[in-house]
Amino acid sequence: MARMEVISGIERRRRWSDEAKLRILAEADQPGVRIGDVARRHDIYPAQIRLWRQSFSCISAPATFLPVELIEEAGLAQARDTPPxxxxxxxxxxxxxxxxxxxxxxxxxxxxxxxxxxxx
Structure with a gap:
């Protein structure tokens, strides 16, 4: 028997927790798995999985800071009379x-x- 979800009230959109989104994204990221199959299992559009992937991409890749050292090049030292x-x-x-x-x-x-x- 197929599963049926009844949405009542004014709100027609389902709300997904971050944990559920990450669980679905992990399932879709498995080797050999097609996004369409995962979307069908969870009754969502494949585009929704792609949007979630974009929104969580900045979370999974934190900013990296590298050390910086300022040096004065020889050519810059001679060109002091030109405006910087x-x-x-x-x-x-x-x-x-x-x-x-x-x-x-x-x-x-x-x-x-x-x-x-x-x-x-």
Whole structure:
């Protein structure tokens, strides 16, 4: 007999706990397993598994910091009379996008840029 799920009330969407999502993702990541078969077993679309995989990818790969050493190159020491190139910093946003801005940018302008890029 096939399993049937009855959803009552106003809310029509199922809520999946993070543990259940991770369990389904682990099942779909097994060698030789097709995402469509796993999705069918759990009565969800294969695209849902792909979305969960994207959303949990940043959790499974934490940021790594490497030591940095600043050195002065010989060519830079001789070119003191030329104006220095502006320092650019890279900011990785929550939505995965990268924002490159000058290091001397005002904080108010930076906050506005980050808000706009995250909303896009």
């Amino acid at each position: 190139a502006p320092t650019v910093i890279e900011i990785l946003l929550r939505n995965g996008r990268c924002l490159k801005v000058p290091a001397d940018l005002e904080l108010k302008m930076l906050a506005s840029l980050i808000t706009c890029v995250e909303a896009a």
